[in-house]
Amino acid sequence: MNLNPFFLLSFLTFLFSGILNASPTNNNGIDVLNYHVFLEPDLNKKEVKGCVLIKFKADRKNDKVIFDSGNLKVTNFKGKGVKGFEQKENKVFISLDKNTANEYEVELFYEGKPEKGIVFLSSPQQIYTVYYTSEWMICNTSPDDRASLKIDLLVPNQFRAIASGNLINKQTQGDNKTLYSWNQDYETPTYTYGFAMGSFHEYKDQYHDISLNYYSHKHTSQELELIFKNTEDMLSFFELKSGVQYPQGSYTQLIMGNHYQEMSGFAVLKESYGELVLTDSSEANLISHELAHQWWGNMVTCKSWNHFWLNEGFATFMSAAYNEHRFGRKKYQENIDAYFNVYDKIRKKGADKPLVFPDWTNPTKDDRNLVYFKGAYVLHLLRKELGDEPFWKGIKFFTQKFYEKSVTTEDFQYAMEKSSKRDLKAFFNIWIY
Ligand SMILES: [Zn+2]
Numbered sequence: 001m002n003l004n005p006f007f008l009l010s011f012l013t014f015l016f017s018g019i020l021n022a023s024p025t026n027n028n029g030i031d032v033l034n035y036h037v038f039l040e041p042d043l044n045k046k047e048v049k050g051c052v053l054i055k056f057k058a059d060r061k062n063d064k065v066i067f068d069s070g071n072l073k074v075t076n077f078k079g080k081g082v083k084g085f086e087q088k089e090n091k092v093f094i095s096l097d098k099n100t101a102n103e104y105e106v107e108l109f110y111e112g113k114p115e116k117g118i119v120f121l122s123s124p125q126q127i128y129t130v131y132y133t134s135e136w137m138i139c140n141t142s143p144d145d146r147a148s149l150k151i152d153l154l155v156p157n158q159f160r161a162i163a164s165g166n167l168i169n170k171q172t173q174g175d176n177k178t179l180y181s182w183n184q185d186y187e188t189p190t191y192t193y194g195f196a197m198g199s200f201h202e203y204k205d206q207y208h209d210i211s212l213n214y215y216s217h218k219h220t221s222q223e224l225e226l227i228f229k230n231t232e233d234m235l236s237f238f239e240l241k242s243g244v245q246y247p248q249g250s251y252t253q254l255i256m257g258n259h260y261q262e263m264s265g266f267a268v269l270k271e272s273y274g275e276l277v278l279t280d281s282s283e284a285n286l287i288s289h290e291l292a293h294q295w296w297g298n299m300v301t302c303k304s305w306n307h308f309w310l311n312e313g314f315a316t317f318m319s320a321a322y323n324e325h326r327f328g329r330k331k332y333q334e335n336i337d338a339y340f341n342v343y344d345k346i347r348k349k350g351a352d353k354p355l356v357f358p359d360w361t362n363p364t365k366d367d368r369n370l371v372y373f374k375g376a377y378v379l380h381l382l383r384k385e386l387g388d389e390p391f392w393k394g395i396k397f398f399t400q401k402f403y404e405k406s407v408t409t410e411d412f413q414y415a416m417e418k419s420s421k422r423d424l425k426a427f428f429n430i431w432i433y
Contacts, residue, residue, distance in 0.1 A: 030065045030140060031056060032055070035148075035150070039137065039153055046113060047113045054107075055104070055105050056103070056105075064093050064094060067140055068090060072110040073112050075111060077109070080105040081097050081103070082104055083095045112135075118136050126257070130268075133191055139190040141190055143191065146187035148185055148187050149193055151182045151195060154178075154179055156177055156178075159197040162196045163180070164184050164188075164263055164265050165265060166182060166249045184265070196254050202214070203225045207232040212228070212250070212251055213253075214231075215256075224255075227274050238291065241396065242296075242400075243397075247294070254267070254269065256271060260290060262290040262293035262315075267291065269286060282331065284319075285319040285335070288323070289318070293315050295399060302407065304408075305357075306357045307408050308357070313378065314376075316339065316376035340373075355370065355371065355378065355432045381427075385424075386422065393419050397416075398416065413432075
């Protein structure tokens with residue numbers, strides 16, 4: 001089956017329904033260094049209970065810092081260099097003791113029934129997180145604030161659990177639960193944090209030192225092997241194009257639920273997608289799209305959602321670029337044509353907008369399609385403009401220079417101009433600004 005715009009539109013709807021109401025930056029004057037979260041999900045009540053220890057720096061001029069708390073209620077509070085807290089309108093305001101050093105610690109105990117951000121499935125019983133981290137862990141949701149992470153998760157013994165970071169410990173607690181601990185020692189934005197649990201079939205593979213794990217309740221181990229057979233080749237392709245090695249000790253792909261969501265170190269792919277890949281083995285776009293986010297999105301992140309195309313236009317373009325490498329130029333061109341057609345429809349009805357949005361508080365469906373498909377198409381045009389070798393050299397320079405950083409479109413333009421020694425002002429003005 002060829003990739004067509006209709007399919008692209010429908011996959012997009014599932015892909016990023018989560019970003020629709022992303023909250024604006026609240027990164028003023030705060031830099032979180034590390035989160036250590038303990039969480040106990042109740043799969044029957046669809047509730048969570050936990051605590052998070054947040055280590056952060058704050059500007060000397062600030063009396064307070066603000067964290068996002070979704071639908072969670074803070075029940076207790078401790079800390080160093082902090083005086084008290086107030087909770088209102090899905091936020092926690094922490095007042096700072098300014099006589100202490102500018103590094104602070106706050107431990108927040110909380111419970112709640114998430115309205116979004118976690119999907120609880122009943123049959124079979126499974127859960128996974130989707131984008132809204134502040135619904136299960138109080139945190140700063142700005143994509144500009146990157147932090148390292150430790151997750152402790154209390155899991156019923158019959159389930160297997162996966163989370164961001166490297167698994168560092170697994171310990172039985174009482175008769176029927178196991179405490180899993182993961183550590184991610186490098187920084188990513190909080191929307192990339194996540195976990196999943198359920199009972200799954202499993203297939204394990206290896207790419208250099210990286211363990212590859214594929215899970216599904218529905219598909220057998222042999223089917224999982226087939227569905228994800230290109231993963232090693234994709235890792236090698238993205239490492240080559242980015243000039244940066246995959247950062248974690250493992251990459252896990254789970255087929256479950258009704259979303260496509262990248263997280264740090266793993267991805268959730270919609271239940272029906274496995275069947276599609278088994279029917280047509282060239283249908284690899286979503287696997288490569290989510291994997292591409294491990295570089296573009298998770299490690300080189302848009303500084304604010306106004307520059308969201310740097311995450312999604314990139315991942316969408318990279319899935320076409322992978323198809324070119326794996327299946328040939330025809331497949332790449334089919335993808336690019338499909339992206340263009342989505343964009344062209346929006347343009348023809350007068351809904352075209354610059355890729356850098358003045359405001360991403362309430363994006364429409366067209367706005368999101370522009371970010372994904374106009375974004376990918378414009379990267380294709382830039383490739384044509386510069387030629388293959390300078391384009392890929394620029395992509396590598398951009399990725400290496402801004403790795404583990406949050407970036408704006410100006411940073412991307414700077415990297416491409418510096419690398420190609422070309423003035424790209426006109427191109428960026430026409431196609432991006
Ligand atoms: Zn994406």
